[in-house]
Amino acid sequence: xxxxxxxxxxxxxxxxxxxGHGTCAELLPELITLDEWGYPVVDPGPxxxxxxxxxxxxxxxxxxxxxxxxRA
Amino acid sequence: MTTATxxxxxxxxxxxxETGELPRLLPPAGxxxxxxxxxxxxxxxxxxxxxxxxxxxxxxxxxxxLTGRGGAxxxxxxxxxxxxxxxxxxxxxxxxxxxxxxxxPASDKDAMLLWLAPHLVLDGLQLAAEAVxxxxxxxxxxxxxxxxxxxxxxxxLLERQVAGADRVPVQLALAPPRFLAGQETALVSHxxxxxxxxxxxxxxxxxxxxxGAPTLVQNVETLAHLALIARRGPGWFRAVGTGxxxxxxxxxxxxxxxxPRITEVPLGMPLRDLLGDLAPESxxxxxxxxxxxxxxxxxxxxxxxxxxxxPAGARVGAGVVISLPADRCGLVETANVVRYxxxxxxxxxxxxLNGLPRIAAAFxxxxxxxxxxxxxxxxxxxxxxxxxxxxxxxxDGTARFVRSALVTFAAEADRxxxxxxxxxxxxxxxxxxxxxxxxEKDWM
Numbered sequence: 001x002x003x004x005x006x007x008x009x010x011x012x013x014x015x016x017x018x019x020g021h022g023t024c025a026e027l028l029p030e031l032i033t034l035d036e037w038g039y040p041v042v043d044p045g046p047x048x049x050x051x052x053x054x055x056x057x058x059x060x061x062x063x064x065x066x067x068x069x070x071r072a
Numbered sequence: 073m074t075t076a077t078x079x080x081x082x083x084x085x086x087x088x089x090e091t092g093e094l095p096r097l098l099p100p101a102g103x104x105x106x107x108x109x110x111x112x113x114x115x116x117x118x119x120x121x122x123x124x125x126x127x128x129x130x131x132x133x134x135x136x137x138l139t140g141r142g143g144a145x146x147x148x149x150x151x152x153x154x155x156x157x158x159x160x161x162x163x164x165x166x167x168x169x170x171x172x173x174x175x176x177p178a179s180d181k182d183a184m185l186l187w188l189a190p191h192l193v194l195d196g197l198q199l200a201a202e203a204v205x206x207x208x209x210x211x212x213x214x215x216x217x218x219x220x221x222x223x224x225x226x227x228x229l230l231e232r233q234v235a236g237a238d239r240v241p242v243q244l245a246l247a248p249p250r251f252l253a254g255q256e257t258a259l260v261s262h263x264x265x266x267x268x269x270x271x272x273x274x275x276x277x278x279x280x281x282x283x284g285a286p287t288l289v290q291n292v293e294t295l296a297h298l299a300l301i302a303r304r305g306p307g308w309f310r311a312v313g314t315g316x317x318x319x320x321x322x323x324x325x326x327x328x329x330x331x332p333r334i335t336e337v338p339l340g341m342p343l344r345d346l347l348g349d350l351a352p353e354s355x356x357x358x359x360x361x362x363x364x365x366x367x368x369x370x371x372x373x374x375x376x377x378x379x380x381x382x383p384a385g386a387r388v389g390a391g392v393v394i395s396l397p398a399d400r401c402g403l404v405e406t407a408n409v410v411r412y413x414x415x416x417x418x419x420x421x422x423x424x425l426n427g428l429p430r431i432a433a434a435f436x437x438x439x440x441x442x443x444x445x446x447x448x449x450x451x452x453x454x455x456x457x458x459x460x461x462x463x464x465x466x467x468d469g470t471a472r473f474v475r476s477a478l479v480t481f482a483a484e485a486d487r488x489x490x491x492x493x494x495x496x497x498x499x500x501x502x503x504x505x506x507x508x509x510x511x512e513k514d515w516m
Contacts (some may be wrong), residue, residue, distance in 0.1 A: 014272045015421035016463050035457055039422035 008046045008072040011055060015039075017066035024067050027058040046072040093312055094320055095336040097296045098188050107224065110231040113191035120195050120237060121302045126205035127156055133203075133298060135306035137318045142171060142254070142291030143359070143390040145317075145378060148298065151288060154278040155204040158286035166206040167282040168240070169263070170197045172213030172292040173247035173254035176360035177412075177503045178392045181322035182292050183216055184334045189296060190228040194242065196295025199302050201240040204288050209242045212259055213292070214249060222246060248515055249505065251361075251416035255464050256289045258418075267515035269418040270464035291390075293322055313339035317377045321391050328354075328397035340377040343393065347371075351398040355480050357502075359389030361409050362469025365402065365480040368395070385476065394502070401495035403484055405502050406477040407432070407439035413470045415508035418515070424467040427458035431474055441488045448478060448485060 011031060020038040030051060031043040047055055047069070059067045099108050099116070108116065123129050134149035159166045170193055174182040186193060194211070201209050211229075215222055225244055232238045245263055247253040253268040260281045262268035281287025290298070297319060301309045310318040317339040325333045325346055337346065343356065350356065356371035358364050364386035366374075374380045378388050396402055414428035431454050437443045438451070455475050458467035478485065487494060509515055 014463070015423065015461055016272050018422060020422050035423065037422055037426035039426070039461070041457075041461070 009052070009055075009069045010044070010046050010072040011042050011059075012068045012070050013040055013042055014066045014068070017064045018062075019064050019066070021063050023061045023063065024058040027061055028054050031055070032058065040067075042067075094338065096300055096320055097185060097192060097293065097322065097336055107188050107190055107228075110191055110228070110235055110237065113189075117192065117195075117300070118303055120198060120299075122199070122202055122239070123302075126203060129199060129203040129298075129302055130156070132301055132306055136301045136309040137306070137316075138294065138297055138301060138309065139317070140291055141293035141297065141321055141390065142174075143362075143387075145388065148290065148294060151278060151290070152200065152203050154276075155206075155286045155288045158279050159205055162279075162286065164285040166204045166286040166288060168197060168201040168204065168206040168209045169259065169282070169287065169289045170194075170209070170211045170292050170295050171254055171256075171259060171289050172211065173259065174214070174390065175251045175254045176362075176390060176392055177251075177505050178326065178332075178357075178360050178394060179324045179390050180332060181324050181334050181391060183214065183221060185293055185296060185322060186213060186221060186225060187216075187219065190225055191232070192296040192299050193292045194228060194232060194238070196290075196292075196297070196299035196302075197242060198238055198240060199299055200288060200290060200295060204286075206240060206288065209240050210245050210263060210282075211242055211292075212245045212247055212254075212263065214253070215246045249507070250509060250515055251413065252418055252464065252466060253515075255466075257464070259289060260287060262516070267512055269420060269515055270462075270466075272463040314377050314379065316379055317388075321376075321388070323376065323391035323393055326392075326394040328395055337376060337391075339388070340375050340380070342375045344372050346376065346393055347395045350395060354398045355396045355402050357394040357396065358386040358392070360392035361413060361473060361502075362465070363387070363389055363392065363476075364472060365406070365476040367480055385472075397497070397501060399495060399497040400499075400501050401439065401484065401493050402477060402481040403435070403439040403488060404493075404495065404498070405500070406474070406481070407435045408500055408504055409502055410435045410470065410474060412504045412508075413466070413473070417466060418464075421462040421467070423458045423461040427454050427467060428470055430454055431458075431470070435474065435477075438485060438488060441491050441493065443485075443489060451478060 025032045025034045032040045130149050130152045138148045139145040155166050172182045172186050197209050248268050252258050255270050257271035258268045277287045313319045320336050320338050323337050350368035352369045354368040356366050411432045414432040417424045417428050419425045434447050434451050455471035459471045
């Protein structure tokens with residue numbers, strides 16, 4: 001039997017929608033920091049285990065719906 | 073029909089007569105630089121070799137190894153196949169667009185090609201439309217201020233209509249004079265009636281472009297090559313160029329002493345042969361304003377193909393090769409261009425909207441000898457910070473250009489920090505279009 005691993009996901013910002021509210025960086029500081037203009041710099045790698053819940057929170061909290069989770 | 077000539081704008085066409093093979097795309101320079109009419113065009117190149125079925129031509133294009141001549145050098149057969157496949161899977165009939173909206177102010181090769189060989193481009197548009205099963209086509213280009221390119225193209229389209237040469241109707245659409253107007257998603261937005269500003273992808277436009285249908289966008293020069301490959305075959309195409317990068321390309325050459333020259337060259341042509349003797353302390357700009365500065369001594373050992381240029385961090389791009397005169401300041405020239413690029417940001421993405429003006433302002437200080445001890449470090453940091461964070465590649469290209477200038481003109485920047493400049497002429501060399509976008513209307 002094969003071990004079931006969670007589907008690998010990654011975060012993606014739509015830079016046109018993003019207005020730099022910064023909510024995502026507050027909720028997920030492990031993977032998202034803000035640049036000097038207040039826009040998110042997102043870790044491009046796959047979501048590390050244990051951060052899925054916080055990542056989902058950050059996605060749903062984005063006021064402009066600019067943050068997404070995609071299958072990596 | 074027309075008395076206007078592109079020669080009048082200071083350009084001239086030259087081929088590589090000694091090879092006996094080029095130019096392929098441009099007609100031999102005739103009196104007044106007149107474009108051949110459809111009859112003369114067909115007499116030179118032969119009839120349109122329709123394949124009568126979608127998909128058939130794609131194998132020839134793959135064997136030829138044709139890549140996009142708009143700058144990205146993407147394999148043409150893969151784009152054709154992607155559109156054909158998406159059309160079949162989604163049950164939607166594709167649209168094909170000939171992209172003649174060359175954005176580089178330093179490049180004039182697409183306008184030149186459309187002026188001198190419109191029928192070759194329009195042949196390629198028809199054959200590409202057939203290859204992907206499209207039922208409509210658009211020719212998208214900048215209005216030419218000096219010459220009425222639009223009128224010329226309308227005449228060419230009318231000639232073809234009268235002769236029954238085209239199977240798919242072609243519309244002519246004019247792009248606004250913006251640097252990003254030719255970017256694929258900006259083009260689709262503009263043709264749908266909106267501003268010519270980039271969109272965030274995915275989906276790719278080969279999947280969902282015009283009216284949600286799979287859309288093929290090819291540079292006009294790419295289509296002209298395609299039209300010739302369809303007639304003469306992949307082996308003929310590969311007779312010039314290098315093995316991995318076959319064929320020829322149009323290049324815009326700017327030498328220190330002369331006017332811009334548009335010439336058709338084989339891929340792999342030594343830059344030394346293109347530019348002549350280079351002052352070793354001078355610099356060469358490859359790939360235009362999203363391109364790369366290199367010290368002349370380095371460029372002199374390279375050739376015009378991506379295999380040769382990649383280790384130097386440069387690319388062929390759309391074939392812009394500029395040799396900076398030894399009496400000009402590379403920092404001043406770069407600052408002028410970066411200011412223009414910052415103004416040409418569509419302003420949609422935070423890092424580009426904020427970062428490019430910062431970069432432009434800091435570079436202007438460096439160019440004027442008013443930089444602080446941290447200016448160069450700030451420029452490096454901002455260049456890194458904007459890269460990869462826009463919906464399109466405008467911040468990435470601008471950052472590449474800036475970083476290459478900081479390296480290539482490092483000694484000059486040292487001089488500027490000590491209040492000196494080695495330039496003896498302040499006359500701007502690199503062309504900068506007048507006027508920037510102020511309201512949304514300027515993007516329409």
